[in-house]
Amino acid sequence: MLLISFLDRIGSGLWSSVSVLYFTYVSGLSIAQVGTLAAVSGAIGIAGAPLAGRLADRFPLTRIMIAIQLLRALASFALLTTDHYLPLLALSAVGALGDRASNLLTRLYATRVAGPDRARYQAFNRTAANAGWALGGLAAAAALTLGTTTAYRWLLTGDGISFVTVALLTLTCAEPRSSTHLAATAGDPLRTRRPANPWRDRTYLAYVATETVLFLDDTVFKVGLPLWIAHRHGVPHGLAPLLLVLNNALVVGLQVPLARYGTTAAAARRLLIPLSAAFALGGVALALSATGGTVQAVCLLSASAAAFTLAEMLHATVSWELSVALAPDTAQGAYLGVHGLAQAAQRSIGPLAVTAAIATGPLGWTLFGTVIALTCAIQHRLVRDRIQQAPLSVPLVTLSEH
Incomplete structure (x- = not known):
């Protein structure tokens, strides 16, 4: 795979x-x-x-x-x-x-x-x-x-x-083997006939709403940073693709090591705290990049890209775990499908959010990072009573080489 x-x-x-x-x-x-x-x-x-x-x-x-x-x-x-x-x-x-x-x-x-x-x-x-x-x-x-x-x-x-x-x-x-099949073979036909409906699960829908905000890091790299650099006097436009290279290199090098810190629902929930700090730091660094000369701006923009990349990797780990842990075993597909709406929705609202931050200036980027950081705190509280401490009861299958 x-x-x-x-x-x-x-x-x-x-x-x-x-x-x-x-x-x-x-x-x-x-x-x-x-x-x-x-x-x-x-x-x-x-x-x-x-x-x-x-x-x-x-x-x-x-x-x-x-x-x-x-x-x-x-x-x-x-x-x-x-x-x-x-x-x-x-x-x-x-x-x-x-x-x-x-x-x-x-x-x-x-x-x-x-x-x-x-x-x-x-x-x-x-x-x-x-x-x-x-x-x-x-x-x-x-x-x-x-x-x-x-x-x-x-x-x-x-x-x-x-x-x-x-x-x-x-x-x-x-x-x-799907968890629905496992429920049937375990003698639980009721759960198989009536899987949970994510559209009636208010807690999960609220969680998905917070996820839409946390996925905004994607728009930062695709829209926010290039536009901010293009309108920042004295900063070479060639810095924009270099920051994308930095983002990709950090993900390739660090995503797997970071995953070890989110292997359970409780651990993933704890990662929301450093995640909020990474988002806030990214926004502040972007705001400060408008206050100095070229060298200072390049350094702060690079620091902001690194902070948002860290947030991207931490959020990926948190999202993978919590989106499954909050879903009933018999309706994982339906629940993850609804969760997938968060990333799709941010592709629509994301460009509006970052362009609003750019139009507002340094204060806009500070507010941008702060709002996402506060959303992390909201999600931290929201999932507290629903996280499943035990791992999924899905047996491992021998993986194909592909």
Whole structure:
């Protein structure tokens, strides 16, 4: 499964970094059309996680994963067949739906296979995904030096091929036994017939709402830092991609070691305290970067990037554990699907939040970090009575080499 994540993200890196350019220079869409396409497809994609979660509680997980990968491949290859706006919009929406569903299913597979060791497994999985994303991005950058339509089309083709390859590799993976199946074999048919409904679980929905705020670190790197640097006099614009490289390098190097501190629900909850400090420090460092000369600004921006990266890694560990620990065993797919809405939702509100912080100036970044830090404290209190001290009762399955 680690190889699958690596190859999946290579394809995503090939396409995500050039999709806007493809639609502009190859398909000939206007700026407004490209923006609308991204917004609409992203909104439709939000449904991917809860839909996949529901299906995963009812059907074999690996079969759904294969179907989703083939759906993504079909959408990618179909984009090559048309330059008309409405078909491009529909195909992009299908691709976004598959992307969100695939993320959820990969995570659920790790949860069912790794059992109580899921935090460490997820850390390895995230490291492999980051490495694949970086490799795909570098390959895309190299291909774009050609600047030809053929180069763009080959990148999109590579994206589709990666999904087909992942589907074939998934065929070799063992099918994990779901907790619903375990409940039935243990003589608990009532729990099997009536799984819990996450949409009626107010505590879990409140937890997901706080998660939406904590996922804002993603927007900091994709939107916040580049825009802040672009509007900060005296700071070289080339610093923005270097900070992304720093982020990726830190995740690859430190995500697995940090995972050891969040292997139980109680331990993950305790990590919310240093997580709040990391968010607050990141916001303060960004605010102070506007007060000095170039050298000081570069140092503070680098410190802020490091702090937000630490927050990203800590939150990943906390989120992996608590999202599962707060979910009933018989409805893990449905609950994790609802949890997946948090990351999708922040992709909509995140750009608004960071642009508001930039428009407000240094005070805005201080408030930005403080609000997220306070949200950590709210989540710390919210989950106190619901965390499950015991590990999931899911037996380990022999992992395929893939």
